[in-house]
Amino acid sequence: MENQILHVDMDAFFASVEQRDNPELRGKPVIVGGVSERGVVSTCSYEARKFGIHSAMPIFMAREKCPNGIFVSGRYGKYTKVSQEIFRVFNDVTSLVEPVSIDEGFLDLSQGHIKNGMEAARYIKNKVFREVGLTLSIGISYNKFLAKLASDWNKPNGIKEIKKEMVPDILFPLPISKIHGLGKVSVAKFNNMGIYYIKDLYNMPKEFYIEYLGKNGIEIFERIRGIDNRKVENIRERKSVGKEKTLKFDTKNKEELREYIKEFSYEIEDVLNRKNVLGKTVTLKFKTKDFENHTRSKTLINYIGAQEEIFKVAEELLESEALNEEVRLIGVSISSFKEPEVEQMSLL
The missing domain is CATH 3.30.1490.100 (DNA polymerase, Y-family, little finger domain)
Structure with a gap:
């Protein structure tokens, strides 16, 4: 059986913790971040995202877009404790867990007692919701690039598996901004050339990637063909x-x-x-x-x-x-x- 990798991403993590702890905030646009006019948005609830608010947006701009939003300064100590509870569930599944940030991580099931990706994903989702009271989205695949791509597929509270036989066709309709390692400047450059989707980029020769992306070009060439050799690394190996x-x-x-x-x-x-x-x-x-x-x-x-x-x-x-x-x-x-x-x- 082919090894499976999970990418787990909490749904609007900081805002979801605030809504969990304060029922009056549920269903309302919650914006977490610096509350001064010079502050920025750390994250926001899905209700706030409907107004066009996103992380890293200046607070003054968020207030203009959503004047009735609920602005919270953030309880980062609390978020850390909740994150630790969630990662303990990940470690129930496998010892090979790579934290990416406070609210996301990769799991390599080769070191786990649950080898099946879908079974592991359902176990994690059910246990986190039951014990922590939060939802998360999980991507399942045979490498890190595809697992992360899959976790973003059915947000919030989703599960998506990308199997080897689905590649590359499943990637073709996606915008090139979805490719890990391709920065916004490169995306803009390719858009100016008429390259908007992965299918457009896929058809270009390998030399094109090297010419415009340098040493990073080969990695991008391989990733959109389903090749990503990066390993899930435990912190002790970093x-x-x-x-x-x-x-x-x-x-x-x-x-x-x-x-x-x-x-x-x-x-x-x-x-x-x-x-x-x-x-x-x-x-x-x-x-x-x-x-x-x-x-x-x-x-x-x-x-x-x-x-x-x-x-x-x-x-x-x-x-x-x-x-x-x-x-x-x-x-x-x-x-x-x-x-x-x-x-x-x-x-x-």
């Missing part, structure tokens, strides 16, 4: 843990960027706690609008893992930057891992 986001709107506003790194630090703490490791090198990464990458790191004397510690170092790194150019991508990571030391109790 050299760093981080989170980054390409912003919807370029900015030099440090208050806005601070909100992103604060949110990232909660997610990083969650991953470190789940795998019982600490780190001591914090790295701030940002990319300016002219696509120039910048990284700033600080290595500490002591190992850390708490959100407030990670955020403090990342914030210091951000404050030390002049930011002469607008930023289009921001990220934080931690590396140089070790497991926490456990003091052995002596028997008297």
Whole structure:
């Protein structure tokens, strides 16, 4: 039997936690994020998405689109605890779990006691809903690219399996923006050439991919043919843990960027706690609008893992930057891992 990989994605996670905990919010447009006018949307409920609101949108714009929306500053400590409950369910199924962020992850069923993808997906959905009170969407396939693509297929609260015999035909009608690894600049460039859908791109020769995408071109060429050799990696096999986001709107506003790194630090703490490791090198990464990458790191004397510690170092790194150019991508990571030391109790 061919190995199966699951990609699990919580449905509007932060907003769903708020609606779960406060019944008065259910069925209403809930927007979670910085409540100041310079803040940005972290996530929003599906009711809010009908108004055109999305993550990374400035709060002032969200208020204009949805004046009757309910704006919540966010309880990131609470979201971390709920995430840990959900990932414990994943670990019931398999020991090979790769957290992508606080609300999504990959599961490799080769290490699990449930080998069938559909059976594992139903077990996870039922148990999370019963014990945590939230819904999620799950994609099932034979590699990471297709599993992630499938999880987005029937959102919210959906299950979708992409089998080998379905590829490439099932991919052809999808917009090229669905291809993991193809950035918005490349998408715009291809759109200007008249390439809008995967079928359009599929028909191009391999040399075309290399010419326009460089070393990344071969990966894109293979992915839309159902080939993705990336493995599901447990945190112990990774050299760093981080989170980054390409912003919807370029900015030099440090208050806005601070909100992103604060949110990232909660997610990083969650991953470190789940795998019982600490780190001591914090790295701030940002990319300016002219696509120039910048990284700033600080290595500490002591190992850390708490959100407030990670955020403090990342914030210091951000404050030390002049930011002469607008930023289009921001990220934080931690590396140089070790497991926490456990003091052995002596028997008297």
